[in-house]
Every structure is written in C-alpha cells, then in structure tokens.
Amino acid sequence: MKKYMVIEKFKPGCIEANYQRYNTQGRMFPEGLHYLNSWVNKELNVCYQLMESNDSELFYQWFKKWDDFVDFELVPLD
Secondary structure, three states: OEEEEEEEEEOOOOHHHHHHHHHHHOOOOOOOOEEEEEEEOOOOOEEEEEEEEOOOHHHHHHHHOOOOOEEEEEEEOO
C-alpha cells in the first residue's frame, strides 16, 4: 500500500466545530483509506496525518466531508 502525508490546515474559527464533528462522527474515512498516525502543531491549527491507500481518489472523497472546516494538501511518499 502507498503511504501519504495529509496536511490539514484548519480554517479560521473552525477548530472547535471540526473537533465536535470528529467526536460525534469519527474520521469518516471511506473503505480502503487507512490512518497510521498524526501530529498537530503547537498552535493547534495544522494536523499532519500519515495514511495509506491503494487508491488516491479515496482521499478526495474524504476531503469533501471536511472541506467546510479544513484545507487539505495530499503528499505522496516514496
């Protein structure tokens, strides 16, 4: 499976709402998208997630569920 780094930048004023959704609905990953680990910066406005999948299109399905709170960057890792 290919690994990816997902960089999530929380939109201003959206951090609390983002975590409320996470606490009630979970990560909402589509089948085939796998979470490995994550880190948040000191300011709590950027999250780095190490993930893996055989289908990069699954990330874009997942991003649509959160793009009202988060701007995403997908970085394939070799």
